[in-house]
Amino acid sequence: MSAPKPVVGTRPVAVAAFAQSPSLRRVDQANEVEMLMPVISEVFAKAKMTKDDIDFICSGSTDYLIGGPFSFVMALDAIGVWPPKAESHVEMDAAWALYEAWVQLQEGHIDTALVYGFGKSSLGDLSRVLAMQLDPYTMGPLWPDQISLAALQARALLDRGLSSEVEFAEIAARSRKDALKNPNAQVRNEIPVAELLEEDYLVEPLRRHTVPPISDAAAAIILVAGDRAYDVVDRPAWITGIDHRIETHAFGARDLATSPSTAKAAEVAGVGRGPVDVAELLAPFAPQEVIVRQAIGLGEETTINPSGGPLAANPLMAGGLIRIGEAAARIWDGSSTRAVAHASQGPLLQQNLVCVLEGES
């Protein structure tokens, strides 16, 4: 067996182990460290490794969720970094922490990396917290809530004739139904589209079902370079392409109905070089899935979010890493040969990461 040749980078790197905590509306017993510890233990157990086998650690989280400084330093207590380890952090979804670890692995000095992300969105008023990521001069002081902003994007899609409220409901119904098979998901039910469409608008044209839940959770992945990946998993999920791109924070300067940053990242990651059987997309609002699918170029042959996706569980800072983990799990279990994971960060799909995972056929 040998790893497929990567399109981006030169060294084969695989997603070898993945663990996540159940997404809950509110984890009120455990603090962040206590929420993270079982996840770290589980990912080590799955990889048959201890912290001593890890060459590099990278995490994704944000102090704005916890409302306190340096929460990523505190989170290291969940691992116990003694003797000291090379460690880094991104104030972003942990999918970007994975990207940083992947770059480190490309440089060839290390062979293994632990990546984790955690977020408790329940601690503050999430709409106000998320307003803090807007430009601080003209947009932030207006404190627009995230649902109203997403409604602008949905409206742009509808006005362009690119989607419909029925399609939004179909996306939500499919996500919640698929989530019935995912014990870590939060919103799990089977409700007919017609019934969903009877809900009142939260902010027109968005009904409750088009909006992601508020979730607390943590997730972790272990990356392994080269043949060592076979020591961990029979059919490693090789990262053959990965890229991320960003757009301006000024909404007025963007076409909200499209996502050129996702399209560019997908192109560089080499998505179009072969069929995609599974895609895990972090498009938290139902209309955003339409935009991301179109930008990546996914068609009918691709199963979207078999985990239920972000409409079933949306833990900020961990959600993108979970998409990569869920996509990798489909490679490991043989149900996918070529999967795409997507992560998004910032308001209205401002920054996007696309990762192509392949298993040997």
Add this chain to the structure above:
Amino acid sequence: MSSESTEPVTMLSTPIRLDYDFTAGLSQSKTLAGYAQGKFIGQRCPKCKKVYVPSGGSCPTDGVATDEIVELANTGTVTTYCVVNVPFAGQSIEIPYICAQILLDGANISFMGLIQEIPTDEVRMGLRVEAVWVPEEELTPNLSSVKYFRPTGEPDADYETYKEYL
């Protein structure tokens, strides 16, 4: 506003307030509940046997849960200190006062406390102190249950006993 206000905007004030529900977590809750009973409650790492007060839930060295509950003594040693002479906004204590790192007997980490009932020029490293708690009916699950620490009158602790905690 008149249309004549054409001065360029050079400064913008954007007040921000965010409210959070703090989650103490399982381990810190035990320490906080201890304050409400007038006790210092720490937790021991099963691996390195160090006692943390409070514990965040995990041993920062070993990364394992600190699940053994340890009730600590009411006495400890000043490892280091400073005399605060500078007034600042929100100050609630009359200056000068002494802010010290105190290593409770039986603990492996020091924490910050106020020292009183001793002239500021007599406080020193190694000074043995004990906690003075608020009256029982005023005890609450936070550190304000500890009024301050005061000297016990014991001989100073040997430097060797606290040199690892500076």
